[in-house]
Amino acid sequence: MGQERVLVVGAGAMGTQIGAVFALAGHPVTVQDISEDALERSQAVVRKRVGRLAEKGAIEAVDAEAAIGRMSWTANLEDAAATADLVVEAASERLDIKREVFARLGAAAPEHTILATNSSSIPSSLLAEASGRADRLCNMHFFNPALVMQAVEVVPNDQTSEATIETVLRLTEGIGKHAVRLHAEVPGFVANRLMMALLNEAVALQAQGLASIEDIDAAAKLGLAHPMGPFELMDLVGLDVVHDIQVAMHDMTDGDDPAPHPDVQRLYDAGHYGQKSGKGWYDHS
Numbered sequence: 001m002g003q004e005r006v007l008v009v010g011a012g013a014m015g016t017q018i019g020a021v022f023a024l025a026g027h028p029v030t031v032q033d034i035s036e037d038a039l040e041r042s043q044a045v046v047r048k049r050v051g052r053l054a055e056k057g058a059i060e061a062v063d064a065e066a067a068i069g070r071m072s073w074t075a076n077l078e079d080a081a082a083t084a085d086l087v088v089e090a091a092s093e094r095l096d097i098k099r100e101v102f103a104r105l106g107a108a109a110p111e112h113t114i115l116a117t118n119s120s121s122i123p124s125s126l127l128a129e130a131s132g133r134a135d136r137l138c139n140m141h142f143f144n145p146a147l148v149m150q151a152v153e154v155v156p157n158d159q160t161s162e163a164t165i166e167t168v169l170r171l172t173e174g175i176g177k178h179a180v181r182l183h184a185e186v187p188g189f190v191a192n193r194l195m196m197a198l199l200n201e202a203v204a205l206q207a208q209g210l211a212s213i214e215d216i217d218a219a220a221k222l223g224l225a226h227p228m229g230p231f232e233l234m235d236l237v238g239l240d241v242v243h244d245i246q247v248a249m250h251d252m253t254d255g256d257d258p259a260p261h262p263d264v265q266r267l268y269d270a271g272h273y274g275q276k277s278g279k280g281w282y283d284h285s
């Protein structure tokens, strides 16, 4: 049997790199998006990023070409779902959109196909009914940038079968990632719970005027050996994503986890999302 066929829904930054990760490991991959522009950008990013791996000698040039050749891009969700063994959804972080996507995937994909969502703030239990296959459904949460970061959180809902988790763990290992296995859903999973504790503390320290954002970032990088400081990290991940995760964690814990700090809310309301918009905590223009 050949490698499992993977469909990635959403050709944004995460979907594109998740697709490339599977293709580099030998899986035939289709990346689907409703936006033709996004599909074109996604192809260009894959060429650049996978090509760069070959330039650096991390992989052979011939393997880079083969990986790119295993990928295709389409706007047609149903056709792509019909031949997929695994679907990883990385579309907009909106419940109404995801429910519609999972209803269509549930109807179009073969019986055996496992449906996973890369969502960091929407647990798969909220998509179970729409998908019609709660037992073959879970979160498979990658980190940004997905080509680089080594962890994938694998999170079952309370109906996910053991066989589904075993398959997802095997596939995660097969793409060279370390699976962080959760035993149940918790808002933010593990990594974002840890990250939000750090980010909230950093935002509070600067709001109190105790240190500059540059120095707080320096403390994390040069004092704690973090690859990026908390403000740089927020600009990489996106203030929109940070905001949405914090709102979800706040709502899902009935207020136990803090709502976005007013300074995060202010940047979010102004559309200052970080690298993707040209300005966040730092100026990226």
Ligand code: 3HC
Residues within 6 Å of the ligand: 049, 052, 056, 120, 142, 143, 144, 145, 146, 147, 148, 149, 192, 195, 227, 228, 233, 237, 241
């Ligand atoms: N995409 C793909 N590869 C990338 C990349 C990107 N956006 N940025 C960097 N890289 C790779 C490239 O191979 C690059 O080498 P190259 O420039 O020769 O091609 C290599 O990483 C090193 O990059 P740089 O020299 O530009 O910079 P760094 O050494 O500082 O590495 C970094 C960049 C990998 C982003 C590093 O700073 C880092 O690990 N930062 C922390 C990232 C992090 O914590 N991510 C998790 C966020 S939380 C999350 O995603 C969860 C979600 O739910 C919010």
